[in-house]
Amino acid sequence: MSGVLLVMFERRPLFGALIGLTLIVTVWHMSFQEATSGTSSSSSFGSSYRESTNIMPPYMPASSLALSTPTHFSPALQQPSLDGGVSAGMDEADGGVLAGGSSMVNQSFFPLLLSSILVNPLEMLPKDDYNNLIDIKDFKFIINFNNCSAESGRIHHESVGTDRIKMVDERRSPLVLVLVHSAPTNWYKRNTIRDTWGQHDPRAKLIFLIGAVNSSVLQRRIKQENRLYDDIVQGNFIDAYRNMTYKHVMALKWFTYHCPEAKYVLKADDDVFVNTPVLYDVLESASQRRRLLFCQEISKAPVKRTHRSKWYVSVPEYRYKYYPNHCPGYSIIYTPDVAFELYREAQQQPYFWIDDVHLTGTIARRINVTITPTGRMLLNQNQKDAILDKRLNATDQLFFFTTPDLREDEIRRLWKAVTFSKNGR
Numbered sequence: 001m002s003g004v005l006l007v008m009f010e011r012r013p014l015f016g017a018l019i020g021l022t023l024i025v026t027v028w029h030m031s032f033q034e035a036t037s038g039t040s041s042s043s044s045f046g047s048s049y050r051e052s053t054n055i056m057p058p059y060m061p062a063s064s065l066a067l068s069t070p071t072h073f074s075p076a077l078q079q080p081s082l083d084g085g086v087s088a089g090m091d092e093a094d095g096g097v098l099a100g101g102s103s104m105v106n107q108s109f110f111p112l113l114l115s116s117i118l119v120n121p122l123e124m125l126p127k128d129d130y131n132n133l134i135d136i137k138d139f140k141f142i143i144n145f146n147n148c149s150a151e152s153g154r155i156h157h158e159s160v161g162t163d164r165i166k167m168v169d170e171r172r173s174p175l176v177l178v179l180v181h182s183a184p185t186n187w188y189k190r191n192t193i194r195d196t197w198g199q200h201d202p203r204a205k206l207i208f209l210i211g212a213v214n215s216s217v218l219q220r221r222i223k224q225e226n227r228l229y230d231d232i233v234q235g236n237f238i239d240a241y242r243n244m245t246y247k248h249v250m251a252l253k254w255f256t257y258h259c260p261e262a263k264y265v266l267k268a269d270d271d272v273f274v275n276t277p278v279l280y281d282v283l284e285s286a287s288q289r290r291r292l293l294f295c296q297e298i299s300k301a302p303v304k305r306t307h308r309s310k311w312y313v314s315v316p317e318y319r320y321k322y323y324p325n326h327c328p329g330y331s332i333i334y335t336p337d338v339a340f341e342l343y344r345e346a347q348q349q350p351y352f353w354i355d356d357v358h359l360t361g362t363i364a365r366r367i368n369v370t371i372t373p374t375g376r377m378l379l380n381q382n383q384k385d386a387i388l389d390k391r392l393n394a395t396d397q398l399f400f401f402t403t404p405d406l407r408e409d410e411i412r413r414l415w416k417a418v419t420f421s422k423n424g425r
């Protein structure tokens with residue numbers, strides 16, 4: 001984990017940022033000149049998805065569509081590399097850490113550069129894909145919006161003062177798209193997250209995913225909540241236990257069509273704590289990874305065959321004795337390439353209702369993605385309790401996640417602990 005530590009505590013000198021910015025402008029300028037001759041890629045809410053599927057940035061060469069081959073890059077985009085910065089960052093440096101190279105120059109221009117390469121190729125999907133959700137042929141979002149921007153388009157680099165910088169910022173894509181699975185009536189849990197680890201951060205976009213409800217009173221209340229916070233996405237399948245996989249694939253669908261420019265995707269449940277200040281700092285300073293599926297890996301889990309179990313699965317539903325290695329669904333980080341490939345494959349495979357087993361086990365295996373285990377980035381129960389009891393300083397623990405099933409007051413206390421420590425540093 002020393003790589004993560006190193007990156008985390010490194011202070012980026014200003015000149016590094018400036019060089020990075022200059023490069024961003026250069027690259028963006030090149031892309032923009034080509035892009036202006038094509039379609040505009042900013043579609044407003046209300047425009048049909050069909051429009052957005054046609055948007056294929058002209059600066060994305062066909063060869064880069066092959067997400068699984070890491071070496072395909074447009075030569076034009078490689079040009080601004082300093083000391084081989086581009087290729088160095090692309091290496092899948094092993095060692096189980098998210099953080100790659102430690103050069104400030106590399107890191108400051110990397111994310112933007114890659115986001116223009118890794119825009120997901122919607123054209124690889126069937127024409128009717130948007131209205132399909134696995135075996136549901138008339139899928140619709142009941143509540144949806146097309147705003148993946150975490151920011152309101154404010155201008156941050158006024159000192160540099162050119163129009164080009166402004167436009168880079170206005171179209172700023174989130175570092176992390178946070179997709180939280182929630183049940184329709186979990187208002188308090190959603191509010192707890194909005195108040196704590198999900199609170200506004202210019203680097204993140206937070207979305208709650210829910211299914212359809214049976215009662216119009218309930219539906220009115222959900223719409224009201226959404227008017228207030230503008231962070232709910234609702235699908236037209238009934239929100240039910242055995243429909244969890246629909247929700248998971250809907251989440252990946254939302255990423256694919258409405259927020260493909262996110263640099264990382266975090267899937268979480270509404271009863272977990274995510275140490276977002278640390279997570280975002282680490283991801284921001286690490287060079288962009290590919291083929292990452294990051295979670296607490298579960299291996300050799302036996303399929304529950306007793307009828308009393310909440311997780312009872314019959315042999316026709318799943319015929320093997322053990323599940324493949326998979327992620328528990330409470331906190332998972334995907335890179336965009338993985339999220340897209342999981343989505344595409346899951347759309348074609350038969351439905352299996354245990355979503356984390358299905359997506360991060362069965363489907364992940366089909367697309368050849370292996371899990372990167374969280375290791376110590378998952379705070380264990382004892383450490384968590386120690387922080388809650390104030391026996392342990394949250395700053396001394398570098399972690400992303402805690403174990404799940406937290407009460408709302410625990411989430412609030414953990415948030416206080418990590419933000420207090422941060423301010424006291």
Ligand SMILES: *[C@@H]1O[C@H](CO)[C@@H](O)[C@H](O)[C@H]1NC(C)=O
Binds near residue numbers: 101
């Ligand atoms: C970019 O990162 C690589 C690997 O981390 C490093 O070897 C190289 O020197 C860095 N480039 C610059 C300009 O610092």
Ligand SMILES: *[C@@H]1O[C@H](CO)[C@@H](O)[C@H](O)[C@H]1NC(C)=O
Binds near residue numbers: 149
């Ligand atoms: C998009 O959402 C962000 C916050 O999530 C908000 O600040 C911004 O104004 C929204 N943009 C549009 C065009 O609605």
Ligand SMILES: *[C@@H]1O[C@H](CO)[C@@H](O)[C@H](O)[C@H]1NC(C)=O
Binds near residue numbers: 214
């Ligand atoms: C949904 O509503 C229908 C009729 O309004 C009712 O018969 C059914 O039991 C309800 N289902 C659930 C799960 O509440």
Ligand SMILES: *[C@@H]1O[C@H](CO)[C@@H](O)[C@H](O)[C@H]1NC(C)=O
Binds near residue numbers: 136241242
């Ligand atoms: C799952 O959603 C579908 C589509 O809305 C619905 O027909 C089905 O009854 C739901 N399953 C459960 C267990 O409610």
Ligand SMILES: *[C@@H]1O[C@H](CO)[C@@H](O)[C@H](O)[C@H]1NC(C)=O
Binds near residue numbers: 366367368
């Ligand atoms: C998955 O990886 C194995 C071993 O590296 C390789 O032989 C196989 O072709 C890969 N399959 C896919 C679908 O990429």
Ligand SMILES: *[C@@H]1O[C@H](CO)[C@@H](O)[C@H](O)[C@H]1NC(C)=O
Binds near residue numbers: 390391
């Ligand atoms: C936690 O940090 C504070 C401030 O830095 C310090 O006063 C306190 O002793 C620390 N507590 C523990 C348990 O390390």
